Every structure is written in C-alpha cells, then in structure tokens.
Amino acid sequence: MNQPLQDASIALAEKAQDSIxxxxxxxxxxxxxxxGGRDDGGVARETLTQIDLDARRHLIDTARALGCEVExxxxxxxxxxxxxTTDLPPVLTGSHADTQPVGGKLDGAYGVLAGLEVIAALNxxxxxxxxxxxxxxxxxxxxxxxxxxxxxxxxxxxxxxLPAYREVRDGDNITFGEAVDAALLASADVTRRPLALPIAxxxxxxxxxxxxxxxxxxxxxVVTGIQSVRWYKVECTGMAAHAGTTPxxxxxxxxxxxxxxxxxxxxxxxxxxxxxxxxTLGRWQVGPNSVNTxxxxxxxxxxxxxxxxxVLERFELYLTKITSGYQWRGSISFECFFSRPxxxxxxxxxxxxxxxxxxxxxxAKRGDPQRLTSGAFHDAMYLAEHCPTAMIFVPSKGGxxxxxAEETAPEDLYLGVQALAxxxxxxxxx
Numbered sequence: 001m002n003q004p005l006q007d008a009s010i011a012l013a014e015k016a017q018d019s020i021x022x023x024x025x026x027x028x029x030x031x032x033x034x035x036g037g038r039d040d041g042g043v044a045r046e047t048l049t050q051i052d053l054d055a056r057r058h059l060i061d062t063a064r065a066l067g068c069e070v071e072x073x074x075x076x077x078x079x080x081x082x083x084x085t086t087d088l089p090p091v092l093t094g095s096h097a098d099t100q101p102v103g104g105k106l107d108g109a110y111g112v113l114a115g116l117e118v119i120a121a122l123n124x125x126x127x128x129x130x131x132x133x134x135x136x137x138x139x140x141x142x143x144x145x146x147x148x149x150x151x152x153x154x155x156x157x158x159x160x161x162l163p164a165y166r167e168v169r170d171g172d173n174i175t176f177g178e179a180v181d182a183a184l185l186a187s188a189d190v191t192r193r194p195l196a197l198p199i200a201x202x203x204x205x206x207x208x209x210x211x212x213x214x215x216x217x218x219x220x221x222v223v224t225g226i227q228s229v230r231w232y233k234v235e236c237t238g239m240a241a242h243a244g245t246t247p248x249x250x251x252x253x254x255x256x257x258x259x260x261x262x263x264x265x266x267x268x269x270x271x272x273x274x275x276x277x278x279x280t281l282g283r284w285q286v287g288p289n290s291v292n293t294x295x296x297x298x299x300x301x302x303x304x305x306x307x308x309x310x311v312l313e314r315f316e317l318y319l320t321k322i323t324s325g326y327q328w329r330g331s332i333s334f335e336c337f338f339s340r341p342x343x344x345x346x347x348x349x350x351x352x353x354x355x356x357x358x359x360x361x362x363x364a365k366r367g368d369p370q371r372l373t374s375g376a377f378h379d380a381m382y383l384a385e386h387c388p389t390a391m392i393f394v395p396s397k398g399g400x401x402x403x404x405a406e407e408t409a410p411e412d413l414y415l416g417v418q419a420l421a422x423x424x425x426x427x428x429x430x
Contacts, residue, residue, distance in 0.1 A: 009429040012127055017360060017422040019121035022414040028113045029413070032058065032097070033105035042404025043105050047098035047140040048076070048179035053186050055097055059112065059137055060190065066119050068135075071193040075155040075162060076183040078137040079193065082119045082129075084428060089198040090132035091428045092387075093118070093420060095206060096141035096152070096379060103142070104406025106413075110394075111205045112137045114417045118424055129428035131200055138379045139180070146176040148338070153379035157386045159195040199387040201349070201427045204380040205420045206391060207408050211399030212372050219415050220357040220369040221393030225345050226381045227278075227373055228309045230316070231338035232302040234261065234323065238330035240288055240296030251294055252329035255286065258298040261332065264322050265302070268315070275311045278375065279304050302334075307373045309341055343381045349390035356422035357392065360415045369419075392419050 035055035036045030045051050056078060060070050063080035071079045081090065095111025115135030122129070138156075143149025146168045155162040166177030184192075208214075213221050238252035262281055269279040280303040287297040304315055316336070323332040350371075357369035374391065383389045394416035397407040 009426055012129075012429060013356070013422040013425040014359065015125055016118070016121055016127055016425040017356070017418045019125040019127075020117060020414065020418050020421055021121065021124070022410065024120060025113065025117045025414060025417055026410055028062070028117065029105060029110065032109050032113060036099065037105075038102065038404060040404040041105075042102050042406075043099050043109075044102055045097070045099045046101060046145040047142065048145070048176075048183050052098055053183055056137070056183070056187065059097065059116075060187065062116060063119075063135070066116065066123060068119065069191075071191045072184065072187055073156065073193050073195050074159070074180075075152045075165075075195065076139045076180045076187075077152045077156060078187075078190075080116065080119070080135040082122065082133045084129050084132040086130050088131045089200040090134045091424055092134050092136055092199045092202040092383070093204065093424055094134075094136035094138070095204055096138045098140060098142050100142055100144050100402045102404055103402055104404060106207045106406055106408055107209065107401050108141055108206070110207055110408075110413065110416075114205045114420050117417050118421045121421055122425070127425065129425060130430070131428040133424055133428050139183075140176070141379055145170045146179070150377060150379055150382055151176065153382040156195050157382045162195070196386070199383070200430070202380065202383040202387055202389040203349075203353070203420060203423050203427070204378060204383070204389070204391045205416050206378060206393060207401060207406070208372075208393040208396045209376050209399070209401035210396060213370060213393060213395035214397065214399065216370050218368070218370040219361055219364070219366040219395065219412050220419055221395075222350055222354045222357060222369050222371045223345065223374050223391035223393055224350060224371050225307065225373055226343040226378065227305045227307050227375055228312055228342040229303065229305045229338070229340050229377070230312050230336055232304070232319065232334050232336050234258070234300050234302065234332065234334040236261070236298045236330065236332050238296055238328070239294070241294045243292040243294055246294060252296075253294050254298040254330060255295040257326060257328055257330060257332060258300055260326065261322055262300070265319070268318055272311065272315075275306060275308060277304065277306045277311050277315065305375065307342055340381065343384050345384065345390040346388050349388050352426055353390055353392055353419065353423050356419040356426070359422065360418040364411070364415055366415065392416055392423070
C-alpha cells in the first residue's frame with residue numbers, strides 16, 4: 001500500500017476507534033446476558049440449548065437491524081456481514097456466545113458483541129471498507145455439553161472433522177448432529193454458506209480469564225500466542241480387596257499408586273517453575289469407589305501446558321519414567337489423548353494490534369498495553385491454521401472466569417472494542 005493510501009487507512013481506523021459508543025456496548029452486554037441470566041449475576045447458556053437458540057435469534061435480529069447480511073453453515077456457526085466495496089475475502093472478528101453450565105456474561109459473548117459494536121460505529125461514522133467485515137458467533141466453543149470444545153471453529157477450518165463431531169452425545173443422549181440440525185431448522189430464514197471459505201485475517205477480542213493484566217495495571221493485552229497443551233489419561237490397575245482384612249504389605253492398592261505418581265508430578269512441576277509449566281490433575285475415577293474396599297482401579301487425567309513445546313516433551317519423558325519405574329503388585333499405563341502445539345500469531349498482526357492498543361490506552365491515559373501468552377484455548381487457535389490471526393485481551397478482575405463472579409471494568413471493555421475497531425478497519429482496507 002502506498003503512503004497516501006496508508007495514511008488514509010490509518011485515518012479511517014482512528015475515526016472508527018473514536019466512534020465506539022460505550023453506553024451502547026454495555027446495553028448490548030446486558031441484553032445478551034439476560035438469555036440464561038441467573039440471580040447471582042452469572043449466565044447459564046450451554047451450546048444449542050433452547051436458551052442458546054433464543055440468544056442466537058437475538059443476535060440475528062440485532063445484526064439485521066445494523067444492515068448486516070446473516071449467514072450460517074453446516075456447524076451452525078453464525079456470520080454477520082457488513083459488505084465492503086470489493087469482493088475480496090473478508091476480515092473476521094467475533095468469538096462465541098455459549099457459556100459453561102454456570103459462567104459469566106463476558107467469556108465469548110464480549111467478542112461477538114464487540115464486533116457488532118464496531119459495525120454500529122462504522123455505520124454512525126459513515127465509514128466504508130474495501131473488504132467486508134464479518135462478525136462470527138462460533139458454535140460450542142466451551143465444550144461443556146458436547147466435547148471437545150471449539151467444534152464450530154475447528155470444523156470451519158477443517159470440515160472433515162464435522163462427521164465425527166455430529167456423533168458426539170451429551171448427558172441426555174442427544175447427538176451434536178441432532179442439536180445442530182435443530183438450530184439450523186430454527187434459523188431456516190438464514191442463508192446457508194459453505195465451511196472453510198477464504199478469510200483475509202481474523203482478530204478475536206476476549207477477556208483474559210487470568211490475572212496477568214490486572215497485576216500489571218495494564219488496560220489492554222497484545223496476545224502473542226496460545227500455549228501448547230497435552231492431555232493424558234493415567235490408569236493404575238491393582239486388586240480390589242477387603243479394607244479390614246487385607247494387611248498393608250499385601251495390598252495392590254491402585255489409589256496408593258495413583259497418589260504416589262501425583263505427588264511426584266507436583267514435585268517435578270515445582271522444579272520447572274521457571275518454565276511456567278502448568279499442571280492440573282482434573283478428573284479422578286475410582287473403582288469400586290466403596291468406603292470399605294481397597295481401590296482396584298484408579299484413572300486420572302493430566303492437563304499440562306506451556307508456551308514451550310520442548311518443556312512438554314521433557315514432562316512426557318518424566319511421566320514415562322515414573323509410571324514405568326513404580327514398584328508394586330499392579331500395573332500403570334498412560335496415553336496422550338489430546339495434543340496441540342503452541343500457536344504463534346504473526347508479527348505484523350501483533351504490530352498492528354499494538355498500535356491500536358497504544359492509541360486507545362494513551363487517549364484514556366491508561367498507558368501502554370502488555371504482551372502476553374494465552375493460557376486458555378480460544379477459537380483463534382484454529383483460525384490461525386486458516387488465515388493470519390491474532391487476539392486482544394482485556395483484564396479480568398481477580399483473574400476469575402468460568403464463574404458467575406467473572407467481571408471486567410466497563411472502561412476496560414470499552415478500550416478493548418476501541419482497539420478492535422482500529423485493527424479491523426485497518427485490515428479491511430488492505
């Protein structure tokens with residue numbers, strides 16, 4: 001882009017940033033939070049439930065009122081399109097509208113509503129862009145009703161994933177495919193589009209869901225990437241026996257073995273503190289799970305994350321060592337059932353977002369943004385496989401999320417949308 005065009009693009013980006021309406025944004029957040037809203041301030045809106053379908057209809061109506069074209073695809077992802085002056089591939093923003101069984105009003109929803117606020121601001125300011133701007137509401141990011149999470153974005157990027165996703169069942173034995181078909185039927189007035197359409201670039205705005213920005217007194221975060229992650233299932237198989245009659249030195253106690261392994265893992269992670277390795281032993285299953293029976297089988301899961309994939313390689317070698325070297329009468333095995341390498345966002349996208357955040361932060365007298373890595377999964381993780389992608393974070397009070405107490409200061413939410421507006425308009429005029 002030559003200098004006069006670049007200057008004009010920056011001027012439009014600044015105008016868009018200055019046109020964000022905070023009162024309208026806060027009203028939009030409150031309106032969507034009413035779908036599944038709870039007395040404790042939280043939101044219960046799991047994916048593709050009737051409450052979620054009602055929320056989707058609300059978003060469709062809101063987008064149409066802004067003059068957007070609305071489309072959906074075979075995974076029930078919703079796209080709200082503000083046309084550009086050319087047919088070049090669009091710039092995408094947005095997030096997801098589903099929540100945990102009890103979540104907050106911002107996780108995911110903020111990114112969708114922020115995108116719609118950007119479109120409203122562009123309408124107010126009379127700004128046209130070369131590329132269309134699309135706001136997306138991805139299906140089933142949370143993964144609480146149907147696993148895994150991020151089904152919508154991952155199927156969009158790779159449609160071959162969708163057939164297996166459709167067979168997944170929830171706790172009521174409803175398949176994801178049945179739920180998607182019901183959602184598509186409920187939005188029969190919405191045009192269907194193919195999966196995996198070309199996208200020029202993607203920016204996802206999200207609450208941090210952690211304490212880094214708040215501790216640094218930073219109003220905005222430039223997300224450099226997403227941690228690598230591995231999930232393991234460890235199986236300890238011993239022999240169930242009577243708790244009162246079996247001597248301690250003759251037991252094949254699966255719980256004793258599992259606890260010993262767990263303790264060694266915690267010690268190892270403490271020694272790896274400098275690498276920011278994060279360990280969670282999240283799900284335990286004990287058999288026969290009786291108060292007076294020695295456990296004959298114990299399974300537990302490991303969630304281990306780090307921005308450095310080599311650290312996870314070392315962790316797996318250590319896990320192999322301690323599980324194979326544990327001496328007892330039973331057996332221990334493990335398998336890795338999910339693995340993602342780290343996601344690194346492109347340097348030019350980070351530079352643009354940093355420029356947008358610096359301007360918003362300085363105008364508000366809040367200082368410079370901070371660069372950080374996301375510790376959580378996001379749809380942007382999959383979009384990064386499809387097009388240049390990056391993320392913007394705003395602080396979370398107390399670092400709390402997936403909780404009714406989730407909260408971000410209104411002024412920080414406002415700055416996040418201002419940074420998004422600048423970024424999206426710059427990208428849409430390239």
